[in-house]
Amino acid sequence: MTVAVVGAGLAGLSAAWALRGAAADVVVLDAGRRPGGMIVTERRDGFVVEGGPDGFLAAEPDIQELAREIGIAERLVDQVARGAALWTGRRLKPLAEGKAAELLGIQVSANAGTQFRTFATGMADVVEALIARLVPSLRTTQGVTAIGPAARGWRLSFTGASSLDAEAVILAVPAWVAARLLAGVGVSAARELDTVLYAPSITVSLAYRADQVPGTLEGTGFVAAPDAGGAVRACTYAWRKYPKRAPEGFALLRAFVGPLDGDPASIAHAELAATLSIAGDPLWTRVFHWPRGLPRYPRGHAERVAAVRDRLARLAPLAIAGAGFDGAGVSACVKSGREAARVMLERLGRV
Ligand SMILES: Cc1cc2nc3c(=O)[nH]c(=O)nc-3n(C[C@H](O)[C@H](O)[C@H](O)COP(=O)(O)OP(=O)(O)OC[C@H]3O[C@@H](n4cnc5c(N)ncnc54)[C@H](O)[C@@H]3O)c2cc1C
Numbered sequence: 001m002t003v004a005v006v007g008a009g010l011a012g013l014s015a016a017w018a019l020r021g022a023a024a025d026v027v028v029l030d031a032g033r034r035p036g037g038m039i040v041t042e043r044r045d046g047f048v049v050e051g052g053p054d055g056f057l058a059a060e061p062d063i064q065e066l067a068r069e070i071g072i073a074e075r076l077v078d079q080v081a082r083g084a085a086l087w088t089g090r091r092l093k094p095l096a097e098g099k100a101a102e103l104l105g106i107q108v109s110a111n112a113g114t115q116f117r118t119f120a121t122g123m124a125d126v127v128e129a130l131i132a133r134l135v136p137s138l139r140t141t142q143g144v145t146a147i148g149p150a151a152r153g154w155r156l157s158f159t160g161a162s163s164l165d166a167e168a169v170i171l172a173v174p175a176w177v178a179a180r181l182l183a184g185v186g187v188s189a190a191r192e193l194d195t196v197l198y199a200p201s202i203t204v205s206l207a208y209r210a211d212q213v214p215g216t217l218e219g220t221g222f223v224a225a226p227d228a229g230g231a232v233r234a235c236t237y238a239w240r241k242y243p244k245r246a247p248e249g250f251a252l253l254r255a256f257v258g259p260l261d262g263d264p265a266s267i268a269h270a271e272l273a274a275t276l277s278i279a280g281d282p283l284w285t286r287v288f289h290w291p292r293g294l295p296r297y298p299r300g301h302a303e304r305v306a307a308v309r310d311r312l313a314r315l316a317p318l319a320i321a322g323a324g325f326d327g328a329g330v331s332a333c334v335k336s337g338r339e340a341a342r343v344m345l346e347r348l349g350r351v
Pocket residue numbers: 006007008009010011012029030031032035036037038039051052053054055056142143144145172173174177201203290292293294295321322323324327328329330331333
């Protein structure tokens with residue numbers, strides 16, 4: 001029995017790990033060169049630089065359960081600094097707990113708390129551990145261009161006219177990719193999944209000597225008020241928020257900026273220098289572009305996803321998983337991937 005997981009982001013890797021646990025023969029296919037999808041951590045001269053997510057709410061169980069299963073529970077680390085500030089455009093003022101997420105448009109359930117957690121050397125710890133355990137099953141630069149019915153299950157087509165047959169398929173890809181692939185097998189309701197909007201974003205990490213940054217900075221960072229002006233929408237004091245993000249004597253900031261003209265690193269530095277009274281230039285900067293970053297769900301999204309799943313239940317085993325469908329947070333992606341694996345195993349009579 002082969003189950004193909006399309007997409008090696010956290011949702012796809014979590015699905016593959018759950019399938020492997022049930023002794024299924026799994027193959028994970030990703031269009032990119034690097035597995036992990038939106039999770040990207042770079043370690044550089046003792047700095048831990050996150051390009052995508054940097055943590056998750058401590059109240060979210062799924063990613064932590066996964067960490068225990070794959071033997072990296074001891075790498076879970078807690079947020080150190082607490083509280084965030086609001087940049088009004090003229091000054092920083094303290095923000096009420098939980099208000100920062102609201103201002104950034106991130107949905108957090110009321111009882112989820114505000115304590116965050118991450119992994120000791122970055123979010124890629126979890127991806128690297130999964131990859132190490134899934135190695136023979138993982139194939140990168142394998143973009144799936146179409147799905148079609150096969151004698152038993154599905155036939156996946158790739159760029160370059162090659163194909164692969166699988167009894168079951170999990171599509172752990174962004175919503176717009178799933179919409180296209182599913183429309184190709186007659187799931188017309190899936191076209192509507194294209195209404196999920198992926199907001200463009202740029203993250204800029206900036207390294208400084210600690211003496212360039214005022215020692216009076218407090219909390220985990222700031223969020224800019226909608227009318228503050230400027231390109232920086234939010235900034236994390238990364239080296240204060242989590243332990244060991246920068247070597248002793250150095251500081252690491254991460255700015256979130258919207259689409260802009262010009263060099264994001266110099267614009268972010270200029271604005272942060274003014275807001276935080278930073279002295280001198282950064283030692284280095286690293287920019288990550290996310291032309292399609294965090295998904296935002298239009299009204300009626302849950303019903304549309306449910307309608308697609310209803311339709312899929314009447315076809316050969318085929319599932320959807322990931323941030324495009326079940327929530328953008330990394331823990332929600334783990335949950336979504338594992339649930340898709342469970343449904344596929346059930347359909348295959350394995351549970
Ligand atoms: C800047 C930024 C900051 C974030 N911060 C946080 C945070 O702090 N906390 C948090 O919980 N979440 C955060 N998120 C959200 C979170 O990172 C994502 O929602 C989550 O990682 C998505 O995982 P996924 O597996 O669903 O999708 P992805 O990571 O997008 O993976 C999908 C994979 O599918 C592959 N693929 C696409 N098309 C094909 C194809 N045709 N064939 C084969 N493969 C294909 C892609 O290459 C990709 O690897 C952040 C996101 C961004 C961009």
